Amino acid sequence: MSEVLSHRTEALLRRLVRRDASTALNKVVARSRPEDVAAAMEHLTLAEMRRLHGMIADRQLAADVLAHLSDASRDELARELPTDVLRDLVDRMEPDDATDVIGGLDQDRRDELLEELEDDPTGEEVRELLTWPADSAGGLMAPNAFMVPHDATCSDAIAALMARHERIESIYYVYVVDAARRLIGVTSLRSLLTTPPMTRVSDVMSRQVITVGPRTDQEEVARYVARYDLFAIPVVDEGRRILGVVTVDDVVDVIREEAAEDMMRMAGVPDGAVDRVGVATQARNRSKWLFAALASGVLAAELISFYETSIARAAILAGFIPMVMGVGGNVGIQTATLTVRGLATGAVDASNAGRFVTREVAIACLLGVGFASLLGMYAGLRFGDASAVGVVVALSIAVAVTLAGAVGAMIPLGFARAGVDPAIATGPFVTSSLDLLGIVVFFNVARALLGP
Amino acid sequence: MSEVLSHRTEALLRRLVRRDASTALNKVVARSRPEDVAAAMEHLTLAEMRRLHGMIADRQLAADVLAHLSDASRDELARELPTDVLRDLVDRMEPDDATDVIGGLDQDRRDELLEELEDDPTGEEVRELLTWPADSAGGLMAPNAFMVPHDATCSDAIAALMARHERIESIYYVYVVDAARRLIGVTSLRSLLTTPPMTRVSDVMSRQVITVGPRTDQEEVARYVARYDLFAIPVVDEGRRILGVVTVDDVVDVIREEAAEDMMRMAGVPDGAVDRVGVATQARNRSKWLFAALASGVLAAELISFYETSIARAAILAGFIPMVMGVGGNVGIQTATLTVRGLATGAVDASNAGRFVTREVAIACLLGVGFASLLGMYAGLRFGDASAVGVVVALSIAVAVTLAGAVGAMIPLGFARAGVDPAIATGPFVTSSLDLLGIVVFFNVARALLGP
Structure with missing residues (x-):
């Protein structure tokens, strides 16, 4: 497909970073997707990767590229970046991506960065998310979900959605909560639109919501998402209050990662066997x-x-x-x-x-x-x-x-x-x-x- | 999770089918999800599986269960069912699921069933879908996508969505087409709602749409969906007209299937090694x-x-x-x-x-x-x-x-x-x-x- 960065473009990026051709490089990067730039970076040495990343003029794009690197490359690159650069990048990320970056640092740098982010909403959310193990539902989830009270009408719910300006990760499901903010049902954006506007959401919602706890292992989360063909799964505490949402794109990554791990284990290849080392x-x-x-x-x-x-x-x-x-x-x-x-x-x-x-x-x-x-x-x-x-x-x-x-x-x-x-x-x-x-x-x- | 059929319930289903306890079985089945009934059936013998499936009184549920079986079990069970039963079940399915069922039959029975479905819209769609290899984008896609013309306003688009009554698979993206019905952009349901209603969809859409052709291999489809965190990917012909949409839940199945195949290949286990044979x-x-x-x-x-x-x-x-x-x-x-x-x-x-x-x-x-x-x-x-x-x-x-x-x-x-x-x-x-x-x-x- 024309939109997917071809191997040729990846080779071009490599040449440009080796020649230190910043202007030409930024031209290529500007018309590429962050996912493709990240994929191209996977095949560079750490030094080249760091240089390319530093050369990206658009810092939002630089943040997106960092967020899309593989876990191993992201951690290696983040460890190399100065704290002020990292702080700026993390501040431009979704909280779950910011958590992955900060969670991959050594304890000292992690504390340093979290201190820098003291009065920042991202810092707050990251601190929350870091309390869960990285390979659990809590470690995968985004901390925001679109919730509506059970006595709202469909038209109220749509109005509430229209009024929300901050990014909520990929809204597909609408979660319905009771007065104590406990999850009691789920419906979809499409249902809200195709139901007479004065209908209560509690009348169109399904009461059978598949949920996981924040400590549920990521493989189990993947199993639920796969079995029930879900686009997202809410993470709830013991009182069924929503802590966050794991979306299917993260689950796809988990499934691929685990499959690769299984293969490597069968072949007797240990974890450290990555391209980038000598x-x-x-x-x-x-x-x-x-x-x-x-x-x-x-x-x-x-x-x-x-x-x-x-x-x-x-x-x-x-x-x-x-x-x-x-x-x-x-x-x-x-x-x-x-x-x-x-x-x-x-x-x-x-x-x-x-x-x-x-x-x-x-x-x-x-x-x-x-x-x-x-x-x-x-x-x-x-x-x-x-x-x-x-x-x-x-x-x-x-x-x-x-x-x-x-x-x-x-x-x-x-x-x-x-x-x-x-x-x-x-x-x-x-x-x-x-x-x-x-x-x-x-x-x-x-x-x-x-x-x- | 309480909503997931536990191993205990699976064992209960097995006992009930062995005792031929139809009423009790239907009670359990009625409060279960089709995915869970299908999962329980995977562990039965072919004879038990067939008996349980025949005992399900709610024929829509029976169709859903058949659609959710693993490929191997679905084909085995479908081969055992009389044509009139199969015809009724297929008629209750989404076209892509119906295609999987019919595609798994022997040529003779496939032709027989397609003839029975001659004047049926499902039959038409199945015939179309069967023209693509099963392991390609065309073999995975659902043939309906939600499309709006590029000169529609957001409010037109929402009105069009509200007016559509047939099921469209999981609408998350809204595809924008030109006068010749060529795909020119994509936007999301949420964008339509959060943009002033009189804005043209062509002003909120992204022109960078990742697409695949109907013959693109399913592994490549999976790679795109994984890399770009997509919920769905449109399948287009050479003229960029949309033929259908592959949704992420099918991609999740592909990834899991391929991972299992890789493992089996490494262990030297051939395809035929399934539970159900002697x-x-x-x-x-x-x-x-x-x-x-x-x-x-x-x-x-x-x-x-x-x-x-x-x-x-x-x-x-x-x-x-x-x-x-x-x-x-x-x-x-x-x-x-x-x-x-x-x-x-x-x-x-x-x-x-x-x-x-x-x-x-x-x-x-x-x-x-x-x-x-x-x-x-x-x-x-x-x-x-x-x-x-x-x-x-x-x-x-x-x-x-x-x-x-x-x-x-x-x-x-x-x-x-x-x-x-x-x-x-x-x-x-x-x-x-x-x-x-x-x-x-x-x-x-x-x-x-x-x-x-």
């Missing part, structure tokens, strides 16, 4: 999660050395280590992923966990026996003189795969019961455990059948 | 993707047997096979995942692919050398008499990890250039290739240093 830092960050693989490699080496005599006697056995490990590991990670997903969607819970594990073990057992027949035949025929090798491979695979199904289903369930995020189980953890389990199974079967 | 079918479905692991296991066995003499001479070497494979595989999957993600976000493209690969190889090389020193020392000290074993392990790991970085970065880039979805590279494909690569490297280093 090669050495990146290598150091990434090495963290590789220690699981290293440790399991060392344990595997120890285990195998323990069975050295078996290998010395039938070197061909060594050839099947990768197969037993690989097939078991793959079945285990399939099962673990399906279990984590079942827990996330609610398809698996305490009430049916037993049945679920039994089912998964049955599936794994079928897979194990199936593969065992195939691979046992292959091993027996191919490395035939000792047809016992075929039996060892077949039996090991059947046992390893069945155990992999059991472990893959039980580890996430165990994590969930212990209050730990079960998604960890989809990372290198389960695979490493299963590698070792496969080796133990394999050599014990070999010893049992072929002698020590 | 254990044997499930095992058969899941076995499909395990053949990669099997094949690579067989290849590994062949490779290792080729190096059998090396092992027979130094059985201890066998112990390091899992380590070399594991560390290389983990680095490769990290790199592949970061590459796939970089391609998806636009951080990596043709213009910087070379630089990206160099950087990834450099990181992998640092990791490889680091791990090589650690593990080589371990191998040398622990299995010390032949300190050559330490050198073999260290060198193999350094080479295997560096190659893993190169392969992990280049496979997704190669897929992307060939027009294949690069995300496939995060599945068992890359890991299996790297396992084999690790073995080849390991034994060649061993032969070179220890003799054949």
Whole structure:
């Protein structure tokens, strides 16, 4: 689409900032959306990002660009900006964006900035919003909602809307409150307009309002918004008074962020792995999660050395280590992923966990026996003189795969019961455990059948 | 939240349908939201799901429930329903939901149903919508948008809105069109209300409208909606005439669906792996993707047997096979995942692919050398008499990890250039290739240093 900043324009911005061409840069920036400038900045180094941001003449645009950066880039850039510049930018933002910026600073600078904003309405709202955890409904919400009293008429409500001049985030729903300002219903702007003007809002509102508390986890907020196709969800305190509203655009960001996190976790990429750091830092960050693989490699080496005599006697056995490990590991990670997903969607819970594990073990057992027949035949025929090798491979695979199904289903369930995020189980953890389990199974079967 | 159907209510629904308690069931269903009834149905067998759906007395609710099922469940249930029942349900749905239901049927039943809906406005709209691929903007859109001519005043626009009685999906934006009905701007319902009524809509509208074409891929639609925080995005033809509107709730579903698919692909779980099939079918479905692991296991066995003499001479070497494979595989999957993600976000493209690969190889090389020193020392000290074993392990790991970085970065880039979805590279494909690569490297280093 012509309106979306193309990769070419992003490259142009990069060239202009490198050449320090302020006038040309501002011309490009002025006809771009802040979202696109922010996207282009994501691919710059921190120094370039800072220079580009400083070159933007329109300070409202500079504030919008800062607000639209990814969390990591926003925090990095904000940390680099002098307090007076930051104060001016924050003052031009919506309170929820200002809170994100200030919340990403170190405690000292945060206090300094909040002190600067002492007598400022934004400062007040930010201080309020900072009381909630960043990954909760309170941390996502905008503190203003359009509310009308239940005894207002539709025409009163429209008049009230027309009279409000400050920006209210994206009004789509109109929340109806009682005399004590408790939320009792919801209607839409369109309903207000298409109903005879003297009708009371309480007669057109729906009383079934989906709400969340300020401490509701952002993933749960996302689940409600997704399930009920909401554009916004009100955040209420225990007395059902509205504290703010989480809009669907923030929920979209949460869903994308969590999906990216899930993927990175499965691939064993730790949080620190971002573009902007140097090669050495990146290598150091990434090495963290590789220690699981290293440790399991060392344990595997120890285990195998323990069975050295078996290998010395039938070197061909060594050839099947990768197969037993690989097939078991793959079945285990399939099962673990399906279990984590079942827990996330609610398809698996305490009430049916037993049945679920039994089912998964049955599936794994079928897979194990199936593969065992195939691979046992292959091993027996191919490395035939000792047809016992075929039996060892077949039996090991059947046992390893069945155990992999059991472990893959039980580890996430165990994590969930212990209050730990079960998604960890989809990372290198389960695979490493299963590698070792496969080796133990394999050599014990070999010893049992072929002698020590 | 009290309004969200709890797991307990879901269990209650299951019990009632099993006991065939129609009256009690309808009582529970009547005070539930269709989204919650649909969610409860996801955990039933197909037979139970069908029975529950047939028991719902309120047929509008039955239609809403069908529309809110997951794609897989909706298609399964729809296939089971008689044509006259389906016709009645589809007739009660929004055109985009009706299209999803009809689009999921076999060709014969689809034609039969469309013929039944011959003279029906829904039938007309469904036929139109079915012309677009299901995973494109055209497949997601609702065919009605609220449009006003550019020379209307705000008060005209509001009057037009009040006069429209048919349901238009969630009006938030008001699209402004010229005399030839080409889209020229956008404004919001709130702007219409807060602007002096005699102002022309063309004076309050924004001319920068983000649009997509009917064939735009749904992932791209999702990217626009996420980047620009949109509640809806208009779908236009080549002449910029509006064909329909994709609303954010559909985009939320797309993002969640794609995230789930990504996870399943990484875990090597094929599409057919759903709850509702029996254990044997499930095992058969899941076995499909395990053949990669099997094949690579067989290849590994062949490779290792080729190096059998090396092992027979130094059985201890066998112990390091899992380590070399594991560390290389983990680095490769990290790199592949970061590459796939970089391609998806636009951080990596043709213009910087070379630089990206160099950087990834450099990181992998640092990791490889680091791990090589650690593990080589371990191998040398622990299995010390032949300190050559330490050198073999260290060198193999350094080479295997560096190659893993190169392969992990280049496979997704190669897929992307060939027009294949690069995300496939995060599945068992890359890991299996790297396992084999690790073995080849390991034994060649061993032969070179220890003799054949």
